[in-house]
Amino acid sequence: MSYKVLVFVKQVPDTQNISGDAMTPEGTVNRAALPAIFNPEDLNALEMALDIKDRFGAEVIVATMGMPAAAEVLRQSIYRGADRAILVTDRALAGADTLATSYTLSCCAKYVGNCDLILCGRQAIDGDTAQVGPQIAEKLKIPQLCYVEEVKNIAGGKITARRAIEGGYEILESPMPALLTVIDANLPRPMNAKRIMKYKRAKTPSEIAKAVPDAEQAAAVKAELAAKGLLITELNASDIKAAPERIGFPGSPTKVKQVMSVVLTAGEAKKIEPTAAGIAGLIHELISDHTLG
Amino acid sequence: MSETIGNVWVFIEQEGGKIAGVSLQLVSKGRELADRLGVKLEGILLGNNVAGCAKELYQYGCDKVILAEDPRLEPFTVMPYAKVIMDLIRERKPNILLFGATLKGRELAPRVASEKMAGLTADCTSLEIDDFDDKRNQKFYKDKLMQIRPAFGGNIIATIVNTWDDPQMVTVREGVMKLGEADPSRTGELEKVEVKLSDAETVVKVIERVRADKEVDLQGAQIIVSGGYGVGSKENFKLIHALAEAIGGEVAASRAAVDAGWISHDYQVGQTGVTVRPRLYIACGISGAIQHRAGMSESKKIIAINNDPNAPIFSCAHYAIVGDLNAVIPQMIKAFKAKQ
Numbered sequence: 001m002s003y004k005v006l007v008f009v010k011q012v013p014d015t016q017n018i019s020g021d022a023m024t025p026e027g028t029v030n031r032a033a034l035p036a037i038f039n040p041e042d043l044n045a046l047e048m049a050l051d052i053k054d055r056f057g058a059e060v061i062v063a064t065m066g067m068p069a070a071a072e073v074l075r076q077s078i079y080r081g082a083d084r085a086i087l088v089t090d091r092a093l094a095g096a097d098t099l100a101t102s103y104t105l106s107c108c109a110k111y112v113g114n115c116d117l118i119l120c121g122r123q124a125i126d127g128d129t130a131q132v133g134p135q136i137a138e139k140l141k142i143p144q145l146c147y148v149e150e151v152k153n154i155a156g157g158k159i160t161a162r163r164a165i166e167g168g169y170e171i172l173e174s175p176m177p178a179l180l181t182v183i184d185a186n187l188p189r190p191m192n193a194k195r196i197m198k199y200k201r202a203k204t205p206s207e208i209a210k211a212v213p214d215a216e217q218a219a220a221v222k223a224e225l226a227a228k229g230l231l232i233t234e235l236n237a238s239d240i241k242a243a244p245e246r247i248g249f250p251g252s253p254t255k256v257k258q259v260m261s262v263v264l265t266a267g268e269a270k271k272i273e274p275t276a277a278g279i280a281g282l283i284h285e286l287i288s289d290h291t292l293g
Numbered sequence: 294m295s296e297t298i299g300n301v302w303v304f305i306e307q308e309g310g311k312i313a314g315v316s317l318q319l320v321s322k323g324r325e326l327a328d329r330l331g332v333k334l335e336g337i338l339l340g341n342n343v344a345g346c347a348k349e350l351y352q353y354g355c356d357k358v359i360l361a362e363d364p365r366l367e368p369f370t371v372m373p374y375a376k377v378i379m380d381l382i383r384e385r386k387p388n389i390l391l392f393g394a395t396l397k398g399r400e401l402a403p404r405v406a407s408e409k410m411a412g413l414t415a416d417c418t419s420l421e422i423d424d425f426d427d428k429r430n431q432k433f434y435k436d437k438l439m440q441i442r443p444a445f446g447g448n449i450i451a452t453i454v455n456t457w458d459d460p461q462m463v464t465v466r467e468g469v470m471k472l473g474e475a476d477p478s479r480t481g482e483l484e485k486v487e488v489k490l491s492d493a494e495t496v497v498k499v500i501e502r503v504r505a506d507k508e509v510d511l512q513g514a515q516i517i518v519s520g521g522y523g524v525g526s527k528e529n530f531k532l533i534h535a536l537a538e539a540i541g542g543e544v545a546a547s548r549a550a551v552d553a554g555w556i557s558h559d560y561q562v563g564q565t566g567v568t569v570r571p572r573l574y575i576a577c578g579i580s581g582a583i584q585h586r587a588g589m590s591e592s593k594k595i596i597a598i599n600n601d602p603n604a605p606i607f608s609c610a611h612y613a614i615v616g617d618l619n620a621v622i623p624q625m626i627k628a629f630k631a632k633q
Contacts, residue, residue: 015445102407126445128564129415131403134371138407143497144371146400160500166308166396168504170368174497181400253412253457257425257439260450262583269597269607274616276624282596282612283628291573291594292516292540292629 003058003154003176005049006112008105008120008136009042009077011070015125038073041121045182047189048151049119050081056154058116059083063108065093065101068206074232078199079191086112087204090236095249098127102135104247107240109140117159118179122147133181143174149185202230298436299388299459301327304378304401305338305350305358306393308504312346314467314512315393317353321473322420322465323391324354329422330436332388335359337381339374341367344483351481353473358481363488365495368502369397372494375404380489382409387460389438391420394464406462412455413462414440418469418587425454437461443587468512468568468588508559509543515572516542519562519589522549523578523599523618530555532622533577539626545569547579563588577618581606598622 013034049060062077063086064070074085088108096104109118118140123130130146137144147164152171154160160173164183203211205222212218225231237247245251272282286292303323306313320336327334336355338346340362347358361377382390382405390405392398394416406413419441425434438461440453455461511517518540520533530550537544544560551561562569564584574592579585581597581604589595590609597610598618607613614621 013445015448097412098403099407099410099412102403127415129403130399131406131413131415134400134403135407138375138404144400144404145497146371147396164396165502165504167507168502170499170503171501172370172497173500253410253455254414254440254453255425255427255429255456256451257454258452262443262448262450269610269613272596272612272614274614274621274624276628279614279621279624280628280631282614283625283632286573286594287629287632293633 003052003056003116004112004114005052005058005060005117005119006109006115007042007046007049007060007062007077007082008118008132009046009062009064009073010039010121010124011036011064011066011073012039012124012126013037036069036072038076039121039124041123041182041184042073043121043188044184044186045119045121045180046077046080046082047186048148048180048182049117050189051186052117052151052154053081055151061086061112061115063088063105063112065089065096065104065108068204068210071204071207071232074204075199075202076191078202079195080189081192081195084233085202086233086235087206088235088237088240089206090247092237092244093248095252096247097252097254098129098131098135099253100247100251102132102139103251104237104240104242105132106136106139107242108235109136111235111240116176118142118177120179120181122181122183130181133179137179140177140179143178144181145172145174145178146181147183148180149183199230201225202232204232204234206234298330298332299386300333300335301330301389302335302337302387302391302460303355304390304392304398305336305346306395306397307338307340307343307346310340310343310345312349313393313395314472315395315398315465317349318467318470318472319391319393319465320350320353320355322470323389324473326389326420326422326438327356330388333357335387337361337378337390339366339377347481347483349475351479352475352477354479356481358483360483360485361488362485363490365490366488368499370495370497370499371397371400371404372497373490374401375408376490376494377488378405379408381486382460390460390462392462392464394466398464402462402464409458409460411458411460411462412453413464414442414453414455415464417442417463417465418450420463420465420470425456427454427456430456432456438463448583466568468570471570508557511543511545511560511562511567511569514543514569516540517545517562517569517571517573517589517592518542518575518577519545519547519579520550520555520577521547521579521585522553523580524550524555525578527553527555529619532619536575536577536622536626540629542573542575547582547585549580576606576610577622579606580604581609
């Protein structure tokens with residue numbers, strides 16, 4: 001039998017590699033200058049799904065919630081081996097916190113329907129909260145296996161997986177459907193050259209509309225891509241039957257009261273010469289004020 | 294407001310009856326918040342045969358320990374824990390609920406928050422009580438929990454407020470809140486509650502469990518000598534050990550050194566490692582990415598040794614040594630031994 005595996009991915013600003021170009025003269029981060037990347041642990045989740053496909057047989061569906069530009073991570077998923085992709089995009093989703101996001105994604109999972117497994121990265125590097133995965137599992141009332149390193153087996157309606165715990169690991173067995181959050185414990189496969197050639201024209205309706213302003217022509221392009229299996233599914237909030245009061249800003253209980261940029265100030269560090277005399281002076285000072293000794 | 298506000302709760306994490314350090318730190322913080330609000334501080338303790346933990350919790354500030362014991366609560370699995378905590382929340386309506394941002398806390402808190410439809414803020418670095426005037430929605434909230442956390446890779450600090458259902462829920466990383474003094478004379482009340490679990494919450498089975506206590510306790514260390522990628526090799530990490538041994542400190546490392554395989558993850562300081570606040574932190578060959586600084590910038594004194602004068606580590610250092618650590622560290626050992 002073939003399993004149905006849904007992978008949630010996210011396009012994120014690359015907060016881990018902030019170069020000098022992305023810093024303003026005031027020492028704060030210029031977010032617009034940060035490149036958008038595939039959230040690293042979501043690549044681990046995708047790899048785990050593709051590995052499940054290789055070992056046990058599965059259809060791998062990748063979905064993301066985001067701006068129309070997030071279609072890029074969906075194409076990259078297809079290049080790596082995903083069977084199909086879904087973009088959930090809607091202005092009404094803006095301002096979502098983790099509760100509203102997990103609700104929206106749970107609606108997307110229900111839209112896809114009958115998933116045996118839902119995989120996501122443990123956390124996204126723009127927020128590092130690790131909350132969305134467990135919250136999707138709760139909304140769907142299914143078990144969650146967090147920090148999964150490796151799928152051991154899938155058989156008889158159950159999944160066995162190894163996951164990290166503080167100071168060690170556990171092997172857990174859970175009935176399916178289940179949600180797994182995946183950590184950086186596998187090596188994501190590279191994009192496949194043949195698949196890039198085959199799917200590089202894959203587009204969402206939004207992307208077609210942007211590239212082809214004439215509505216009639218756009219419809220023709222859309223029909224052509226759909227016939228070739230190159231049309232990426234695009235859904236809005238009502239398509240996935242998401243209740244307006246539970247999505248975006250209105251659906252988010254946490255409000256941001258204040259945001260302050262962290263400014264890297266020139267420190268008031270006392271300069272110590274790397275000489276025997278300089279270092280002896282430092283050690284003397286630290287012993288005198290009882291920091292050392 | 295005529296309504297009385299609920300109590301402050303701390304989820305008490307334990308492993309084999311030993312309370313997690315972060316839980317005691319949160320009891321200390323919770324005590325402050327409860328005093329500020331004029332409510333009680335209650336520890337929520339789950340497990341099997343763990344009643345012995347209660348005494349320590351009173352000593353650090355709990356007025357009461359709510360104890361849920363059941364064989365199905367050992368070892369920890371998330372769904373039974375979430376069920377027990379949800380039942381307690383529905384019945385008792387706490388105002389604030391604090392979790393340690395451990396692996397357990399970070400999978401349990403969101404499951405609970407999702408069911409309660411409450412906001413949850415991860416990895417808070419500071420918690421305060423203040424009013425919130427929400428101009429956008431024209432609502433005024435009195436005495437709310439200000440949930441302060443870094444975001445965007447640590448490049449901004451956001452103050453977040455939960456405006457929906459109580460409890461106001463947050464997670465806090467180990468070492469971020471200060472542990473208060475234990476008062477051996479302090480006592481409290483122990484209340485045992487009935488555990489109601491059905492088959493639905495116990496479907497996940499632990500087939501095998503392998504764990505060991507950490508090799509090192511950096512939390513309690515007063516002097517830390519930490520090595521980064523600039524140390525250059527596993528072999529050269531001996532220098533870090535030598536300096537630590539000479540001055541009576543513990544060895545630690547940055548993520549880059551751990552990723553390079555020079556030392557185990559137990560020794561890692563920073564956002565994905567341990568947060569430390571020793572009397573002295575010596576950063577050797579550590580560039581000082583924000584993720585590392587987040588775990589050590591509260592140290593009382595920081596010495597940074599780096600051959601790059603523009604390394605960000607110097608921005609939080611008290612003493613800057615621009616030079617080759619291979620020359621500087623032996624000189625430090627020599628100078629210390631000479632002074633003794």
